[in-house]
Amino acid sequence: MNLKTIFFTIAFLASFHIFSQNTYVFLGSYNRDKEAESIQVYQLDSEGRLTKVASTTNVINPSYLTISPNGKYIYACTDTKTPNAGSISSFEFNPKNKTLTFLNKQTSGGENPVYISVHKxxxxxxxxxxTDGSVAVHPLLENGIIDSMAQNIHYSDRSIHKERQTRSHVHSAVFSPEFDVLFLPDLGADKIRSYAFDENQKKPLTETQIPFTKTDLEAGPRHFTFHPNQKFGYCIEEMSGSISVYTYKNGILQQIQRINTHADEIKEGFESSDIHISPDGKFLYASNRGKENNIAVFSISENGFLKNIGYQSTFGDHPRIFAIDESGKFLVATNVISGNVIVFKRNPITGLLQKTGTEVKMENVSCVQIKKYY
Incomplete structure (x- = not known):
């Protein structure tokens, strides 16, 4: 074996060691029990195996999580689906000591918080x-503490579905690629609302000339993601079981395609949920709950259009949220009703998924985030 071969072999093995030591998976749940381990943290190794390293209790329904840009802090939607309540909570994660520590919580500014984002x-x-169709903005202190609310905007409009769209239901809050615009898919109003976001102002949200993009009626826009090239946006529509594709420029969305997330033989009962794009920008993944319980896989063309190339069962019931690690090697799916977490290996050439054999149980698991620490 020559020196060049030895060098690359050592580098290859070292990369696997770094991956296994520094990639963590964070799980949230509808635990409804303060004694339960409502947030759990696992290490993800190079073979897709999960090893539990930390957890926290004394938190009700941390249904959605996000991670600060520096990885030090975990923020959660808490008191979700709790009548007349709703909060957001902060935690500090120490990968060296493998500890997760509660810091503080604040009101979420409305009932049933379901999505949380941090500015870059x-x-x-x-x-x-x-539930009450609103958005809230909080400053964050340098120590990860959530400060008092700076803005809270409520909406009262609706759409045409007589049961599910009697009022606004804001389902996510997603920053633009440059973090100067905030998008709010509103399932109840069939709109993707938008605001200019000025990080230097005490109240960063300001109205724009185009305050929203109207979706198809009874679409139920839910989650939204941008292509890595920043030219296209993709919105998954829960009620119609569709994805709308948009061009994106200067804060403006223009629809160019609408495609089903579900199989053609499924005619009703759509519950499309989450949406993510592979780091290389070649494939899009969308979760279908209810009758299908799968991940729909799409290829992405250079003009942003989607083409369905397959479906992958999530081996559980009700895959609400999934995540792709930053290397693009693994996709981790959470099944709420069956309470299991499945790790898939992603083929970078075909985009298709294969179960690794790793599965962990967590009652009412509802959310997953993945972070690599350097």
């Missing part, structure tokens, strides 16, 4: 409240 500067947190 780590100084602002935004959350969406589903």
């Amino acid at each position: 500067n780590g100084k602002w947190l935004v959350n969406a409240n589903y």
Whole structure:
């Protein structure tokens, strides 16, 4: 074996060691029990195996999680689906000591918070409240503490579905690629709302000339993601079981395609949920709950259009949220009703998924985030 071969072999093995030591999976749940381990943390190794390293109790329904840009802090939607309540909570994660420590919580500004995002500067947190249709903005202190609410905007409009769209239901809060615009898919109003976001102002949200993008009626826009090239946006629509594709420029969305997330033989009962794009920008993944319980896989063309190339069962019931690690090697799916977490290996050439054999149980598991620490 020559020196060049030895060098690359050592580098290859070292990369696997680094992956296994520094990639962590964070799980949230509808635990409904303060004694339960409501947030759990696992190490993800190079073969897709999960090893539990930390957890926290004394928190009700941390249904959605997000991670600060520097990885030090975990923010959660808490008191979700709790009548007349709703909060957001912060935790400090120490990968060296493998500890997760509660810091503080604040009101979410509305009932049933379901989504939370952090600005790239780590100084602002935004959350969406589903039940009463609102958005809240909180400053973040340098120690990860959530400060008092800076803005809270409620909506009262609706759409045409007589049961599910009697009022606004904001389902996510997603920053634009440059973090200067905030998008709010509103399932109840069939709109993707938008605001300019000025990180230097005490109240960073301001209205724009185009305050929303109207979706198809009874679409139920839910989650939204941008392509890595920043030219396209993709919105998954829960009620119609569709994905709408948009061009994106200067804060403006223009629809160019609408495609089903579900198989053609499924005619009703759609519950499309989450949406993510592989780091290389070649494939899009979308979760279907209810009748299908799968991940739909799409290829992405250079013009942003999607083409369905397959479906992968999540081996459980009700895959609400999934995540792709930053290397693009693994996809981790959470099944709420069956309470199991499945790790898939992603083929970078075909985009298709294969179960690794790793599965962990967590009652009412509802969310997953993945972070690599350097």
